Amino acid sequence: xxxxxxxxxxxxxxxxxxxxxxxxxxxxxxxxxxxxxxxxxxxxxxxxxxxxxxxxxxxxxxxxxxxxxxxxxxxxxxxxxxxxxxxxxxxxxxxxxxxxxxxxxxxxxxxxxxxxxxxxxxxxxxxxxxxxxxxxxxxxxxxxxxxxxxxxxxxxxxxxxxxxxxxxxxxxxxxxxxxxxxxxxxxxxxxxxxxxxxxxxxxxxxxxxxxxxxxxxxxxxxxxxxxxxxxxxxxxxxxxxxxxxxxxxxx
Amino acid sequence: xxxxxxxxxxxxxxxxxxxxxxxxxxxxxxxxxxxxxxxxxxxxxxxxxxxxxxxxxxxxxxxxxxx
Numbered sequence: 001x002x003x004x005x006x007x008x009x010x011x012x013x014x015x016x017x018x019x020x021x022x023x024x025x026x027x028x029x030x031x032x033x034x035x036x037x038x039x040x041x042x043x044x045x046x047x048x049x050x051x052x053x054x055x056x057x058x059x060x061x062x063x064x065x066x067x068x069x070x071x072x073x074x075x076x077x078x079x080x081x082x083x084x085x086x087x088x089x090x091x092x093x094x095x096x097x098x099x100x101x102x103x104x105x106x107x108x109x110x111x112x113x114x115x116x117x118x119x120x121x122x123x124x125x126x127x128x129x130x131x132x133x134x135x136x137x138x139x140x141x142x143x144x145x146x147x148x149x150x151x152x153x154x155x156x157x158x159x160x161x162x163x164x165x166x167x168x169x170x171x172x173x174x175x176x177x178x179x180x181x182x183x184x185x186x187x188x189x190x191x192x193x194x195x196x197x198x199x200x201x202x203x204x205x206x207x208x209x210x211x212x213x214x215x216x217x218x219x220x221x222x223x224x225x226x227x228x229x230x231x232x233x234x235x236x237x238x239x240x241x242x243x244x245x246x247x248x249x250x251x
Numbered sequence: 252x253x254x255x256x257x258x259x260x261x262x263x264x265x266x267x268x269x270x271x272x273x274x275x276x277x278x279x280x281x282x283x284x285x286x287x288x289x290x291x292x293x294x295x296x297x298x299x300x301x302x303x304x305x306x307x308x309x310x311x312x313x314x315x316x317x318x
Contacts, residue, residue, distance in 0.1 A: 016316075016317060016318030017316040017317060017318075018315075018316040018317045018318045019316065019318075020316060026316075039317055039318055040314040040315065040316065040317050041314070041315050041316065041317025041318075042285070042312050042313070042314060042315070042317075043312060043313065043315040044257045044310065044311065044312055044313075045257070045279075045282065045284055045311045045312060045313045047256060047257065047261075047277060047311065065314075067314065068317050068318070070317050070318075080287070080290070080292070083287075083292035084285045084286075084287055084292045084310070084312050085285065085314075086292070087285050087286070087292050087293060087294050087295065088283065088285050088314070089294075089295070155318070182318075202318070203318075204317075204318030205318070
């Protein structure tokens with residue numbers, strides 16, 4: 001069971017809703033993934049246009065909504081976006097996302113920390129997106145963050161876990177959920193994160209941009225379940241030399 | 252009356268006295284809009300008592316796909 005703030009979830013897959021090419025494919029992918037938490041961005045409305053309402057299409061009642069603060073470059077901007085999102089009445093959770101570099105889209109540690117501090121004072125359930133920095137993760141937990149979300153790799157790169165050592169430090173020290181967020185490309189990446197003991201995985205493009213997003217949603221769901229089962233089962237230690245599985249005597 | 256909507260100047264009818272009037276005028280109810288008035292995010296129950304005046308800045312936001 002995944003516990004974030006005062007909520008509990010069966011699914012350990014958080015799914016982003018960006019860059020799906022087709023609303024119906026998205027709906028099916030979301031359903032197949034069995035996710036219980038969907039992320040969204042907040043953007044200006046086109047006053048003349050009445051295009052599809054994503055939120056209504058995805059029936060927010062059946063999911064926990066995790067709005068992000070994408071577009072924010074400062075803590076103040078992130079707080080402003082989060083406050084707007086909360087007026088929807090759909091969620092008091094927020095993925096604190098303050099980008100510090102346009103090319104790598106890596107998060108700004110200082111502004112993310114400040115934003116989390118401000119949002120906690122405003123009563124939000126905060127899930128800060130951070131680089132794979134164990135010190136920052138610890139400091140955010142001490143501050144009161146409800147989860148930490150270290151990136152596996154830069155957003156949208158699909159490169160998987162670039163620094164498993166740092167990620168393992170974060171997982172081992174954390175008393176709040178560790179949700180690996182960003183940079184996941186393949187089910188093996190998601191499974192590895194879970195095998196290592198991450199509490200959940202948040203991904204978006206790995207599903208939305210796959211040739212068959214619905215099938216990939218299923219693959220990710222199974223990979224995350226498999227990785228979690230492995231973590232709970234306790235894998236065998238890595239050895240340098242062979243260890244026979246069959247008896248060596250009496251054959 | 253000139254106000255700024257999503258950072259663009261807009262001439263709206265002078266009989267829009269409140270944010271609620273503004274919301275109805277632009278059919279925002281159906282669109283699940285979130286509204287910020289002069290940099291303050293408004294809860295839906297605050298729309299009616301929030302007066303709209305010349306020069307006000309309004310942001311009308313919505314949820315879109317994102318990761």
